[in-house]
Amino acid sequence: MDRRSSFLRVSRLLTKLLVAAGLVVVLAMGTPVDYWWAKALRGEGYYPEGEVLIVLGGSQFSDGTMGWNSYLRSEYAVRSFAAGGFRTVVVAGGPASLPIAAPMADWMRCHGVPAEDIRIEIASHSTRENALNIRDVLKGMAGPKVLLTSDYHMFRARRVFAKLGINVLPLPIPDGLKRTSSWISRWAVFCELWRETVKIGYYWMRGWI
DSSP, X not given: OHHHHHHHHHHHHHXXXXXXXXXXXXXXXXSTHHHHHHHHHHOSOOOOOOSEEEEEOOOBOTXXXXXXXXXXXXXXXXXXXXXXXOSEEEEEOOOTTSOTHHHHHHHHHHTTOOGGGEEEXXXXXXXXXXXXXXXXXXXXXXXXXXXXXXXXXXXXXXXXHHHTTOOOEEEEESSHHHHTTSHHHHHHHXXXXXXXHHHHHHXXXXXXX
């Protein structure tokens, strides 16, 4: 009797967990929650013009090539440089042994950004380290600084820079928002938004934002 009762309790628990997981999947893929969430993290500011364009590195494959969000940031950086009157592009992202900033800078050079106008920072492992290391790179650079990163990353990135006394204007690119238009991509976006929200909480607890 005890064994049967234990089996029933475990079965009910598993059923509840499966139902809850199913509801989460339906929420993520069948409703606009991803769009609302990404839009909230993006914020309302959008500044396509300035003197210095700061581009933050993103995902990376094991061989050092760009992941999706790194490619997208690089592509939009090229467009912004051509249209926004920028004089310098600062690309940030390590680790130093296989820095994501290197292929991103190569992409920009191949698509029209002059090599002499690109600066790279390759020592950082996180958004906070991006800001810390870029602070030294920006010394002596006059004019408005514009921060380009994925829409869902802008909330945390902008506040990290502000906390360190670096005045930047936001230029969020449509990364998560672009992918929410396809229901097949929404689950991946949902998971990415959760990870970013957890990181926001961690940064807040550490006093970094």
